[in-house]
Amino acid sequence: MSAAKTFRVLPGFNLTLGYTLGYLSLIVLIPLAAVFLKTAELSFGEFWNVVTAPRVVASYKLSFGMSLLAAAINAVFGLMLAWALVRYTFPGKKLIDALVDLPFALPTAVAGISLTALYAKNGWLGQYLDVLGIQVAFKPLGVLVALVFIGLPFVVRTVQPILEDLDTELEEAATSLGARRWQTFRHVILPILLPALMTGFALAFARAVGEYGSVIFIAGNIPMVSEITPLMIITKLEQYDYTGATAIATVMLILSFILLLVINGLQAWTAKRTGRDR
């Protein structure tokens, strides 16, 4: 350790770190700082008026509510999917495993128009839901569907490696001590999975709150009803209200930073609980 500080065998430390910091500052840090500096031009009263305007508050409720719900749905079904992929043999498994990452690879606008076509009144799924009196496209429920789509891989891909590393001995011990299968899951497996599951939940939530492309096509974008917060930023920008757009962006950025800290904490917890590197 001390030798590394005084004498480094490998070259390039100053060059690579300097380049890293310079590029990071130019592309990310300085432009992001612009958001806060622009917002600082507003008095606190003005800022507060912008970010608590009824239409904006309605967008927070929709964005956060639906993002939480989507992350929760993904936590449940993503865990089941990860479980099936790790523990069961079934035909087409490799293909399904690869396709789980589709929401990462499929451009969000493509996902958006495709989901809208599926859930429109005459769509493959929409026509049956319509009979049941459920409307998805152009309603808040449409936002939920899009957010479930983009969040799914986050849960599956954080839980899956932990499931793969699980020792069979733990479950054998629990069984031999008389635990039923459900008890083993509830008291032995779930506590091990919990940090990863919560990390996946938080990642899916963080992604969902900021998501734009896949949502705007299916949401209908009705003021007070189905407008997401990122759309409010776009709306303000289209009206050349740059300070208004920036004020809302500030609220979202602060939330993102908090989520980033939470996620880092959760990942550290996962690493500690399972002995895995994150």
Next chain:
Amino acid sequence: MAAATTMHLGGDQAARFESRAATRETPLVKWLILGTALSFFAVFLLMPLIAVFVEALRKGWETYATALVDPDALSALRLTLLAAAIALPLNLVFGVSAAWAIAKFEFRGKHFLITLIDLPFSVSPVIAGLIYVLVFGAQGWFGPWLSEHDIKIIFAVPGIVLATVFVTFPFIARELIPLMQAQGKEEEEAAIVLGANGLQTFWHVTLPNIKWGLLYGVILTNARAMGEFGAVSVVSGHIRGETNTLPLHVEILYNEYQFAAAFAVASLLALLALVTLGIKTWVEHRAAAAWRNSQDDAS
């Protein structure tokens, strides 16, 4: 933040769990879990994917082909390729550089630096576009200076490239940092001690060790760069034939009720996604094989 985007090397473990009574569910529970999971997969992932191609071909091959060779579509394709072709090497150099500094040396604030590199992942794409409007837009910091010198960044190609660089910023770095940390620095140190210079060491020692991770990061970067919508939408200005990328072109066609054409262009992007997933799976497969070989050599 990157846990979900880093390479996944686990092989198929099902046999290990299915062979023991203690790690098996009763058949009923198993089929219930499997059935629910696969239905969820089919409804939320498979159907949207298939719908793209079905909708694209709804009006026949001719409409499909016409939509793809439309001059606006072709210029959107060119811009998409250009943005990716600039963003990719920039973030590649950054990723390698950041990973070298972080993985091979000890310094204070390393974890904080990694968190900062992750930032673009946790920022909404809309905000990614907004920040460049604030810096380079007409009312932005450099707005007056830029218009004086007749340089356009926002509502022009440079803005689109910048937004693309931002949204793909962490991918390669985040792939390489854990990989190079796990590999340590003994091999590189040996090469240096034996008289190789820094570049030779990187080229002949480090690069062969990280090639799969590097390729993985490049594929993810490329997919995101070509598919980005929100960030690019903010800085584009939507000028047809000039500042439209393929995803933006899809939006315009869709909003003009040219659904078949919109889905035709979308199917091109969906194909790109499928190719991306194919290469990604192949890279994971190769990387897992390479990793097993190195474990065998070690033991």
